[in-house]
Amino acid sequence: MSAESHGPDLVSVVALLGAAVVAVPLFKRLGLGSVLGYLVAGLVIGPFGIGLFTDAQAILHVAELGVVMFLFIIGLEMEPSRLWGMRQQIFGLGVAQVGVCMALLGGIAWLAGYPPVVAFVAGTGFVLTSTAIVMQMLEERRMVGTRAGQRIIAVLLLEDLAIVPLLALVAFLAPGAGVTSAFERWQAVGIGLASIAALVAAGLYLLNPMFRLLAEARAREVMTAAALLVVLGSALAMQLGGLSMAMGAFLAGVLLSESAFRHQLEADVEPFRGLLLGLFFLAVGMSLDLAVIGANWVLVAGGVVACMVVKAVAIYAVARAGRADHREALERAVLMAQGGEFAFVLYAAAAAVGIIDGPTNAVLTATVIVSMVLTPVMIILHDRMVPAAEPSLDGVEAPSHxxxxxxxxxxxxxxxxxxxxxxxxxxxxxxxxxxxxxxxxxxxxxxxxxxxxxxxxxxxxxxxxxxxxxxxxxxxxxxxxxxxxxxxxxxxxxxxxxxxxxxxxxxxxxxxxxxxxxxxxTFESALSIGRSALIRTGTPDAEADEVIATLRRRDAERFALEASQGMEAGRRLLLSHRKDWLGDGAEAARDPAPQQGGG
Missing domain, CATH: 3.40.50.720 (NAD(P)-binding Rossmann-like Domain)
Structure with a gap:
């Protein structure tokens, strides 16, 4: 960061917050969505804008925690029974979409002149859709709870989980992978499985008792700290095991989805998730290297168009094959046509082991970022070109009462x-x-x-x-x-x-x-015991019911009068009611005083 100061770098913090506060409401008012607002704000204040920040990657590493927390909240919504019910969509629709897109996008990279292994990594990275952008769009469009939204979420879940075997595959494909012994490979697999087993055991036997003790202490800040501890601790456990941080957070969320503390956890994590996810989008905007795009603009532009078009066509075809109608398939294709944040992770891992070089990594990363920036624009164009569907029950299930x-x-x-x-x-x-x-x-x-x-x-x-x-x-x-x-x-x-x-x-x-x-x-129970007392002392049932109905009606009249004119007016009405009862020869029941404590 370029801004220098003594003590905390408040200039940078104020710049980030100010950019978000100005850009997001402006873009939402223009109908462009909050995601595009964050991305443009990041580009403006980043190294290729006015230059308030020079190290976008440092911010991006911190902001990735927003994606981690986002997946934790998604996990909280995915109860094991619900996940089991979605198994066909996750492992059927998800595998089909990922497999078709990997084959097509890898083929495009190969045709562009990349070696087979590099083409596979380049195409696979673009397959991994941006969970952050799509989920934000689903929330803004209120699609999360719809059947169409659930099918998109199922595919996103599979793509998020796919990063784990893909990272392992990158390690196997590395030029020096042949010198790695079989024992070391199996050791890495064993460490990963042990990390998952340890997290599952902690979720089943430790987390609920811990939150129960903290809830009894009634210390809100400690509950918030515990929620963050669970999210970040589970992410760290997976990272130490060589797996995805996002997978750890998602798994922890699933384990706690049936916990009695689920809503409290979601509420405690949500503010941090929102802030860090916004920071993530800002960092993505800052990472848009205009110099790389300028030097390789033909390659980047061609890659963006080719990858987004081919991916959208593949998604549409898979959706139609899965019996989605034209409108749903088209919307899914537009929403998921971009690359995602996990592409950065995959490309960085491939660069670290020597599969791709620095310039290739920069071009691929720029291609993904441009596609992410274009997604909100594509959604706007889709909504303007495709009119909203008229309310109809044809082809859909009506809500059940x-x-x-x-x-x-x-x-x-x-x-x-x-x-x-x-x-x-x-x-x-x-x-x-x-x-x-x-x-x-x-x-x-x-x-x-x-x-x-x-x-x-x-x-x-x-x-x-x-x-x-x-x-x-x-x-x-x-x-x-x-x-x-x-x-x-x-x-x-x-x-x-x-x-x-x-x-x-x-x-x-x-x-x-x-x-x-x-x-x-106390009012209804008092009337009930009064009716029972009347019947037990010889009053016929019909007469007892009439007495209770009269009491209820007069109390309602008195209540309405007190609400409009005050307690004194109600007291006068109560006295007149008592005179009526005494005049009829009935025993006046003493109504509790109208002040606090009365029925």
């Missing part, structure tokens, strides 16, 4: 009963609770409850509040319930929120905060 998501916040005695009604209708439920003991006990009885603080917006996002059809706030903390309602109604407008209230005053405050409906936890 039986699969409607229900978010329950708080799973104590109140939340468990409320959630039981949802389970009887086979609704899928997402449940979070801040009490680790409650989470442990609920999971022991077969309920799937996750640890998480409902007063945190990032936790609510991670728990699926934005995708829920209805949200039940059942926490046993007055102030926490109010904060949760405020967050839900300000961030997730349009989703009905039902809330548990402690008394009349609390119910009014919840309604004022935006709750769609409140239920006082």
């Amino acid at each position: 039986n699969e409607a998501r229900v978010l329950i916040i708080g799973f104590g005695r109140f939340g468990q009963i409320a959630g039981g009604s949802m389970l009887t209708r086979n609704f899928t439920i997402s449940v979070i609770d801040i009490d680790p003991e409650m989470v442990r006990e609920a999971n022991a009885y077969g309920f799937k409850v996750h640890y998480g603080d409902g007063t945190r917006l990032d936790i609510l996002h991670a728990a699926g509040a934005g995708r829920a059809e209805i949200i039940l706030c059942c926490v046993d903390d007055r102030d926490a319930a109010l904060r949760i309602i405020h967050l839900l109604k300000s961030e997730f407008r349009g989703i009905p929120v039902l809330a548990r209230a402690f008394d009349r005053e609390h119910a009014m405050r919840l309604l004022a905060a935006g709750a769609d409906e409140v239920v006082r936890e």
Whole structure:
């Protein structure tokens, strides 16, 4: 970095943050997407722009942790059962796409004059799509949860996992690989397998007890530190075993995907993932060597066009062979036509062992970077040239009401009963609770409850509040319930929120905060026991029901009056109701005082 200062290099930090803050909102407002904003900002402040930074590779090495954390979060979303359900897409569609693209792109490099081994490495590197760019595009286009998005993610997963055997293959293809003994090769394989086994064992037997102890301590910063420790520690374990850091993070995420602390982990890692992923895109923009492109512009331009066109055609053909319709196949081809960040890793490894020389590595790297820069532009052109599909159920499956998501916040005695009604209708439920003991006990009885603080917006996002059809706030903390309602109604407008209230005053405050409906936890139970008492003292069932209905109606009238005119108006209405009951000869039931503590 060119900027010099005494102490921390705040100029560089401010430059990075300033570039992102200015470029990303501007490009999103222009409809060009955040990724292109990061890339252009990196080019402007990099060594081939105004020169605030001279060593883009140093930033890129740090920023690769953003990709690592991104794959950890993807792993958290991929429960083992879900991965097993996607096995045909991952190992069927993924293998087909990777195999066809490797053959075609390797052939193009060979036709361009590269030796066979160099052509294989050059073509294979371009096959590895940018997970960071595609996932960012899927999120912006809200495709992550769609069937089309899931098929793209399946291919990305296979490509990310493919980097491991590809790096091993590069080592075997190295000019000096013949002097490596068979024992050393098998030793390297054994170390890699041991690293995977150790990580799996830690995930199964150590991580959940560790997070349980930390949750009981209620130290938020320690939970965040533990989440980062898991991500970076798993990445380091794989790196020491000679494998991909990204694979380690993904595997750790999968192992924790069914943990009760999944939502908390996702929320803790997400801010770091976002920052580092943005830094990654900035570093990619800085790495765009304009001198190399200028000196070899014919080779780079021809390589970009040829590789992107051939890869897109291959992806489209494989998609159509996999029974995707034209629109889905075309969109997948445009999204995945570029090279990716793992190409840098593969090319660097090939250069380190002497398969490719420095100038060839620079040209190949520039080709990949240009393709990554062009991807957001291609998406924009695709969206403008291909009109959005009209809403239709032809050829797609309509959402099933039986699969409607229900978010329950708080799973104590109140939340468990409320959630039981949802389970009887086979609704899928997402449940979070801040009490680790409650989470442990609920999971022991077969309920799937996750640890998480409902007063945190990032936790609510991670728990699926934005995708829920209805949200039940059942926490046993007055102030926490109010904060949760405020967050839900300000961030997730349009989703009905039902809330548990402690008394009349609390119910009014919840309604004022935006709750769609409140239920006082003691009111309905008090009416129920009152009805039972009437029946046991000789009152006919029909008459008892009429009494309870009248009480419920009058309480609703009083509640509405108090909400609009204040507690004193409600007290006057209560007195008039009592006079009515006494005038009819009935025993007046003493309604609790309308102040805090009343039903």
